[in-house]
Amino acid sequence: MQAEVLPRSVTEARVLSVRHWTDTLFALRISRPSSLRFRSGEFVMLGLMVDGRPLLRAYSIASPAWDDGLDFYSIKVDGGPLTSRLQHVRTGDRLLLGHKPTGTLVLDGLRPGRRLYLLATGTGIAPFASLLREPEIYEKFDELVLTHTCRYVEQLGYGEELVAGLAEDPLVGDIAPARVTYYPTVTRAPFARRGRITNLIETGALFRDLGVPPLDAADDRAMICGSMAMIADTRALLEGAGLIEGSSSTPGDFVVEKAFAG
Numbered sequence: 001m002q003a004e005v006l007p008r009s010v011t012e013a014r015v016l017s018v019r020h021w022t023d024t025l026f027a028l029r030i031s032r033p034s035s036l037r038f039r040s041g042e043f044v045m046l047g048l049m050v051d052g053r054p055l056l057r058a059y060s061i062a063s064p065a066w067d068d069g070l071d072f073y074s075i076k077v078d079g080g081p082l083t084s085r086l087q088h089v090r091t092g093d094r095l096l097l098g099h100k101p102t103g104t105l106v107l108d109g110l111r112p113g114r115r116l117y118l119l120a121t122g123t124g125i126a127p128f129a130s131l132l133r134e135p136e137i138y139e140k141f142d143e144l145v146l147t148h149t150c151r152y153v154e155q156l157g158y159g160e161e162l163v164a165g166l167a168e169d170p171l172v173g174d175i176a177p178a179r180v181t182y183y184p185t186v187t188r189a190p191f192a193r194r195g196r197i198t199n200l201i202e203t204g205a206l207f208r209d210l211g212v213p214p215l216d217a218a219d220d221r222a223m224i225c226g227s228m229a230m231i232a233d234t235r236a237l238l239e240g241a242g243l244i245e246g247s248s249s250t251p252g253d254f255v256v257e258k259a260f261a262g
């Protein structure tokens with residue numbers, strides 16, 4: 001019998017657990033190769049062998065850099081080449097993982113500030129699940145605001161549990177609950193807070209609800225993760241308020257990354 005040849009750009013990891021959050025959303029926890037290094041907030045290639053060939057997509061790592069395992073959060077795309085298969089993996093299955101995590105949603109991309117807004121839609125919350133469990137974020141910022149906008153209420157479950165779980169976190173449990181404000185909104189069903197985050201920023205409702213001043217480049221920093229359209233619209237609002245986009249090499253007031261569809 002011939003062993004399957006693994007492409008050089010990938011390594012193998014085992015599925016540790018799978019959780020189906022809704023009929024369109026699921027989470028995976030996989031083993032972490034000892035050689036895999038990354039900064040909280042980065043993404044990595046993840047996938048499967050399909051018909052003898054590697055099929056991988058970029059996925060934000062949803063666990064912090066200090067964690068032993070790797071968490072991911074994904075949509076299930078009907079007929080999607082990867083997610084239609086990935087959603088069926090079980091504990092013990094083998095997955096393919098890229099060697100080199102990378103990305104722009106990292107703390108190095110931001111100048112110090114007082115308040116950090118983490119602005120997510122859909123599965124764009126994944127990198128913030130990593131960052132909110134990263135002790136450095138609490139050293140760099142006094143206040144963290146996690147906004148999560150989804151079409152339907154049941155799609156908020158992952159974020160609700162993330163935020164509730166911060167109190168039990170071994171590294172940030174003592175500090176996070178008092179410093180993190182969770183701001184969920186829903187666009188297509190009844191909910192306490194309705195509307196796109198862009199609308200809530202534009203009307204000032206976000207700042208009134210939080211009891212904070214409007215965006216100000218002196219104090220405020222932001223990270224954005226969502227669809228291309230969401231990023232474009234949110235970036236325009238931040239730039240309109242005088243915030244400047246940054247990167248690891250030139251830190252600024254905000255950084256962006258598209259939420260990857262599997």
Ligand code: A2P
Pocket residue numbers: 121122149150151152186187188196197198226227229230231233234
């Ligand atoms: P809406 O229901 O009004 O389209 P999606 O699943 O399409 O990525 O959307 C996830 C969430 O992001 C939805 O609540 C959606 O609102 C919202 N959204 C979509 N496009 C934008 C945008 N350009 N700016 C802000 N929010 C957006």
